[in-house]
Amino acid sequence: MAKILLIGANHAGTAAANTILDTYPGNELTIIDRNDNISSLGCGTALWVGRQIPSSDGLFYSSAAALESKGATVHMETEVTGIDFDAKTATAKTKNGSELHLDFDKLILATGSAPIMPNIPGSDLGNIQSVKLFQDGKRADELLGKPEIKTVAVIGAGYIGVELAEAIVRRGRKALLFEAESTSLASYYDDCMTADMDKTLGDNGVELHFGERVQSFKGDGVVSGIVTDKGDYQIDMAIMAIGFRPNATLAGGKLKTIGNGAIAVNARQETSIPGVYAVGDCASIYSNALRDWTYIALATNAVRSGIVAAHNACGGSIESPGVQGSNGISVFGYNMVSTGLSEKAAKKAGLDVLTTDFAALQKPAFMPDNHEVKLRIVYDAKTRRVLGAQMASRENMSMGIHMFSLAVEDGVTIDRLKLLDIFFLPHFNQPYNYITMAALSAK
Numbered sequence: 001m002a003k004i005l006l007i008g009a010n011h012a013g014t015a016a017a018n019t020i021l022d023t024y025p026g027n028e029l030t031i032i033d034r035n036d037n038i039s040s041l042g043c044g045t046a047l048w049v050g051r052q053i054p055s056s057d058g059l060f061y062s063s064a065a066a067l068e069s070k071g072a073t074v075h076m077e078t079e080v081t082g083i084d085f086d087a088k089t090a091t092a093k094t095k096n097g098s099e100l101h102l103d104f105d106k107l108i109l110a111t112g113s114a115p116i117m118p119n120i121p122g123s124d125l126g127n128i129q130s131v132k133l134f135q136d137g138k139r140a141d142e143l144l145g146k147p148e149i150k151t152v153a154v155i156g157a158g159y160i161g162v163e164l165a166e167a168i169v170r171r172g173r174k175a176l177l178f179e180a181e182s183t184s185l186a187s188y189y190d191d192c193m194t195a196d197m198d199k200t201l202g203d204n205g206v207e208l209h210f211g212e213r214v215q216s217f218k219g220d221g222v223v224s225g226i227v228t229d230k231g232d233y234q235i236d237m238a239i240m241a242i243g244f245r246p247n248a249t250l251a252g253g254k255l256k257t258i259g260n261g262a263i264a265v266n267a268r269q270e271t272s273i274p275g276v277y278a279v280g281d282c283a284s285i286y287s288n289a290l291r292d293w294t295y296i297a298l299a300t301n302a303v304r305s306g307i308v309a310a311h312n313a314c315g316g317s318i319e320s321p322g323v324q325g326s327n328g329i330s331v332f333g334y335n336m337v338s339t340g341l342s343e344k345a346a347k348k349a350g351l352d353v354l355t356t357d358f359a360a361l362q363k364p365a366f367m368p369d370n371h372e373v374k375l376r377i378v379y380d381a382k383t384r385r386v387l388g389a390q391m392a393s394r395e396n397m398s399m400g401i402h403m404f405s406l407a408v409e410d411g412v413t414i415d416r417l418k419l420l421d422i423f424f425l426p427h428f429n430q431p432y433n434y435i436t437m438a439a440l441s442a443k
């Protein structure tokens with residue numbers, strides 16, 4: 001039986017904790033988190049801020065009390081300030097300033113990520129808000145409730161920026177969406193796929209400023225203007241959503257890291273020091289599309305990696321199969337899902353790829369409530385291995401992407417999909433469905 005110390009108790013930490021407590025009773029589990037809540041579902045922030053759900057009450061699925069009731073010792077509002085990996089001890093500071101000294105046999109780091117805040121003039125002004133913690137969402141929500149907040153700039157058109165732009169419009173405020181790339185969601189989708197999302201955003205009142213770089217904020221105490229390389233705009237609030245960096249300071253130069261500072265792990269989630277595991281947004285992850293280690297900050301990856309580390313820390317032997325970075329977004333009724341690499345991302349990684357596209361109604365034309373679905377499959381030009389897929393529609397076609405996720409994970413070729421047995425029923429799809437048609441029309 002081991003003394004396990006778990007630092008960080010959001011999605012990765014909660015998954016690790018539940019696995020240890022449910023599957024390996026008898027271990028001594030101590031959990032430390034500097035926040036006052038755990039398991040906060042950031043994915044619900046925009047839904048709540050935009051009043052698509054009535055309150056934030058359901059945005060937590062666990063608590064310190066729930067983990068304590070299963071036998072863990074939990075210290076909330078307590079920050080781990082240092083780790084001695086040789087002595088296997090950690091030091092933490094509680095809310096009231098006292099110090100805790102903890103020793104461990106096994107350590108799981110689940111310290112997550114922090115929003116990237118650009119160091120540009122005026123970025124320390126009031127009413128400029130990032131959205132990461134539950135408390136950040138609460139502050140954004142409170143600001144949007146003030147009558148003087150009329151125009152809000154969102155910086156970054158990744159999935160969080162796009163979702164918040166929708167929320168701002170739904171709250172009756174003007175949203176200006178700034179993005180250095182020429183489209184929204186540029187990290188996950190090719191331009192031909194995002195065109196309809198960009199149109200949907202524009203049609204619903206989001207003012208799009210793509211291909212525009214933010215240079216500074218203006219204001220006196222609070223933000224009142226934003227300056228880009230193309231213009232100068234009056235605003236009352238700004239939301240920073242340009243991405244996340246791994247929160248890996250506790251690695252302290254002792255653990256190996258990858259390019260962006262994420263803690264390097266192996267398939268068992270073990271770091272360069274045996275018995276020390278890193279999971280979720282603070283750790284590297286293996287991409288089956290790239291066939292290399294990379295960084296993909298998603299709750300789904302956090303949960304799976306937490307489970308893997310927990311089994312291994314308790315004496316089991318489990319390897320992560322790697323990920324595809326499968327993701328989805330639904331904004332103003334327009335849905336997009338993707339897995340693996342876009343053509344753009346594949347080329348950036350130096351891969352020689354081809355694409356095949358197909359668009360068709362989801363169901364036969366005689367069926368009501370029927371929308372066009374766009375599908376793009378990206379595959380390796382030589383091996384023909386499927387490297388990614390993207391789908392977009394007003395239809396809820398989201399489940400279709402899971403098959404492509406498995407295809408990327410298993411190295412399935414585009415040719416294998418040509419005659420794949422796909423059922424047909426008018427209620428759901430077409431006899432000549434878009435997956436078959438896209439695969440058949442692959443070069």
Ligand SMILES: Cc1cc2nc3c(=O)[nH]c(=O)nc-3n(C[C@H](O)[C@H](O)[C@H](O)COP(=O)(O)OP(=O)(O)OC[C@H]3O[C@@H](n4cnc5c(N)ncnc54)[C@H](O)[C@@H]3O)c2cc1C
Nearest residue numbers: 008010011012033034042043080112113280281298299300
């Ligand atoms: C607005 C928003 C929407 C999102 N939507 C989605 C979505 O729809 N789907 C999806 O898959 N992902 C989504 N994500 C991403 C997802 O939330 C993250 O990938 C996930 O939270 C990572 O979980 P984690 O446990 O690894 O890290 P984190 O959530 O960052 O948690 C890390 C924890 O560690 C604690 N901690 C850090 N340092 C210390 C320390 N020194 N001492 C003690 N405690 C410490 C922190 O307090 C925190 O509780 C979204 C994120 C945001 C912000």
